[in-house]
Amino acid sequence: xxxxDLIEYxxxxxxxxxxxxxxxxxxxxxxxxxxxxxxxxxxxxAYIKQSSSIWPLxxxxxxxxxxxxxxxxxxxxxxLGDEKKWLRGFILVPYFLFMLYLIFVALWEAIAxxxxxxTYGGA
Amino acid sequence: MAGTSAQLDSKTLWGGKESPxxxxxxxxxxxxxxxxxxxxxxxxxxxxxxxxxxxSVSGTELWPIGEETFNSLPFLGHGYPLIYVALMTFILIVSxxxxxxxxxxxxxxxxxxxxxxxxxxxxxxxxxxxxxAWEWYHFTHGSEFGKVELADGSQAIVxxxxxxxxxxxxxxxxxxxxxxxxxKEDLMHQFQHAAESGHLHMHNDLLQIQLExxxxxxxxxxxxxxxxxxxxxxxxxxxxxKRYEGAEAQKKYYEALTSGAExxxxxxxxxxxDDQFGLNEYGPQQYAQFFYFITGFHGFHVFSGVVINIIxxxxxxxxxxxxxxxxxxxxxxxxxxxxxxLVWVFVFTFFYLV
Numbered sequence: 001x002x003x004x005d006l007i008e009y010x011x012x013x014x015x016x017x018x019x020x021x022x023x024x025x026x027x028x029x030x031x032x033x034x035x036x037x038x039x040x041x042x043x044x045x046a047y048i049k050q051s052s053s054i055w056p057l058x059x060x061x062x063x064x065x066x067x068x069x070x071x072x073x074x075x076x077x078x079x080l081g082d083e084k085k086w087l088r089g090f091i092l093v094p095y096f097l098f099m100l101y102l103i104f105v106a107l108w109e110a111i112a113x114x115x116x117x118x119t120y121g122g123a
Numbered sequence: 124m125a126g127t128s129a130q131l132d133s134k135t136l137w138g139g140k141e142s143p144x145x146x147x148x149x150x151x152x153x154x155x156x157x158x159x160x161x162x163x164x165x166x167x168x169x170x171x172x173x174x175x176x177x178x179s180v181s182g183t184e185l186w187p188i189g190e191e192t193f194n195s196l197p198f199l200g201h202g203y204p205l206i207y208v209a210l211m212t213f214i215l216i217v218s219x220x221x222x223x224x225x226x227x228x229x230x231x232x233x234x235x236x237x238x239x240x241x242x243x244x245x246x247x248x249x250x251x252x253x254x255x256a257w258e259w260y261h262f263t264h265g266s267e268f269g270k271v272e273l274a275d276g277s278q279a280i281v282x283x284x285x286x287x288x289x290x291x292x293x294x295x296x297x298x299x300x301x302x303x304x305x306x307k308e309d310l311m312h313q314f315q316h317a318a319e320s321g322h323l324h325m326h327n328d329l330l331q332i333q334l335e336x337x338x339x340x341x342x343x344x345x346x347x348x349x350x351x352x353x354x355x356x357x358x359x360x361x362x363x364x365k366r367y368e369g370a371e372a373q374k375k376y377y378e379a380l381t382s383g384a385e386x387x388x389x390x391x392x393x394x395x396x397d398d399q400f401g402l403n404e405y406g407p408q409q410y411a412q413f414f415y416f417i418t419g420f421h422g423f424h425v426f427s428g429v430v431i432n433i434i435x436x437x438x439x440x441x442x443x444x445x446x447x448x449x450x451x452x453x454x455x456x457x458x459x460x461x462x463x464x465l466v467w468v469f470v471f472t473f474f475y476l477v
Binding site for chain 1: 140141142143144145146147151154158161162165166169170172173174175176177178179180181188189190204205206209212213216217219220222223224226227228230231232364448449450451454457458461462464465468469471472475476477
């Protein structure tokens, strides 16, 4: 039975060989980028000690590189970049709002809890 | 790639019947599921951060450092900081790439291409699971030196090259071994067990081991090289990070090893026992708990991803999706698979690097 209330959106998602070539090229470019960023991360992690004075800088660069990698995975590999703007916002905005809030609250409270333990002691 | 479908004005889009997002119900629900799953993983990593900050406030115990904890390779031993976990990351990235190539082939209705790239993805998934199994095994059993509690109560991790144990020569007979027997099997395991139980002793400058059957044997062992002790826990925050090297490290390490007391040396992070993970080689109890929980939860996602990929692959081979006219199912399982890779990117940074 054919239902007229179901629209097969994926039927419009096809592309030809020529377009496919372009997409594949982009995929390989992103692959190279992800690999290079990972290599840089490992090199920094292995050679710069946490006691070194530039460690805070390295730490933040890790976080930036991670977000960069995550961005490419979500936008290119998961095709979120090709979806409708509203779908993108629907997924990313609530998540980021909630996570930033959670990170702020948890790390802030951790210091307070740690100080309470240090001051009043535990077993 | 819903964006390539017909451009509609907002009245048509929001007027019913059409999906305002120009995407199918299934794909939308996969995205919503992934958002909720991402919140779970986000919660886990944030609680890890909470614990780490909380423990660090007192300043009397250092949180383990990834490059010191994870520095081994299969067959090659130690001294390769982060290389193994970088390899795991690379495997997962590559399998993510083969997955996106399968999706691309699906958009061209290239059934053979989809099959080829999906098989590659599944193989990559198995490789990752195998790597993780090795890592868990290694984490559970620990390094050759273990962590040591020094005479002043401080705790230190140990680095260097462990001198190989050649044999045990029995000097006092027990139930199984007679005097003069040379034991050459299962040496490391017996040695570590004796070290944890306080059954190693120094007798006239000779290292002696008391075996399970009550016999006593001399230990023939090559000399350790480049031994370094790094203090990770001490009541006095000023001593944290202090290093002992050379003869001093040797003296302090073997003093603890042969003290006769239990648990002066700890190897790995054991699953069983009264104090689960409390006595682990790496750091606070929570560190081992988070390691097993976060990598385990992620590994379970990889496992289920492989299973789902296999199911979809069977559908592809049978031609189910080709008849349907599109390979959206491959796209949906692809979303899940990429998500697994995405999570690992964050676990890699916050558990291993920072």
